[in-house]
Amino acid sequence: MVANLFKTLLLPEDEDEINPRLAYTIGSLQEMSRHINLLSEKCLNHVENNHKPILDVQVEKLQQVKDEVTALLKNAAQALQDKDVGRMEDMIAAGHKLDETINKLDKKQIKRIKKGIAKTRASLLYLSMLSHANELAHHTLELLRGCSDTIKTLK
Numbered sequence: 001m002v003a004n005l006f007k008t009l010l011l012p013e014d015e016d017e018i019n020p021r022l023a024y025t026i027g028s029l030q031e032m033s034r035h036i037n038l039l040s041e042k043c044l045n046h047v048e049n050n051h052k053p054i055l056d057v058q059v060e061k062l063q064q065v066k067d068e069v070t071a072l073l074k075n076a077a078q079a080l081q082d083k084d085v086g087r088m089e090d091m092i093a094a095g096h097k098l099d100e101t102i103n104k105l106d107k108k109q110i111k112r113i114k115k116g117i118a119k120t121r122a123s124l125l126y127l128s129m130l131s132h133a134n135e136l137a138h139h140t141l142e143l144l145r146g147c148s149d150t151i152k153t154l155k
Helices: 002-009 022-048 056-082 085-093 096-114 120-154
Strands: none
Touching: 022 120, 056 085, 056 096, 056 120, 085 120, 096 120
C-alpha cells in the first residue's frame, strides 16, 4: 500500500508544484500505523498481566469489525493500485457504515457493564479495540480522499 501511495501522490518530475495533500496523506498513513501499534500493545499488556479474557460475544463482534476493517484495507489497497478514483469515492461515501456499527457496539458494551455482565479491564480492552479499529478505518478513508484528490488534479 505504501509503494502505491507514493506512486500516486508524487507529482511527475516536470511539475514545479508540490502536492499540497502529500503531508496530510502521509500523516494518515502514519496514524494508521500508530493505531495498529497501540492496539497490539494494549492486547499484549492485557495478556501479559493475566487479565480475564473478553467475553465470547465481544470476540464475535470484534471478528465482525475485523472483517469489515480488513475488507476496507484490501479494497483501499486495490483502489490505490488501480488508481480507481470512482472506487475510492464510493468507499469514502460508504465510510460511515463502520462508524455506525462501532457506535452500536459501544452502546451494547455500556449496557453489559451496567448489568454487571462484563468485567472492567476486559471492557476497557474491548472498547479500546473498537476505538482503534474505528480510527484505522477513518485514516484509511482520509488516505483515500487525499489520493483521490491528487489523481483528479493529475488528469
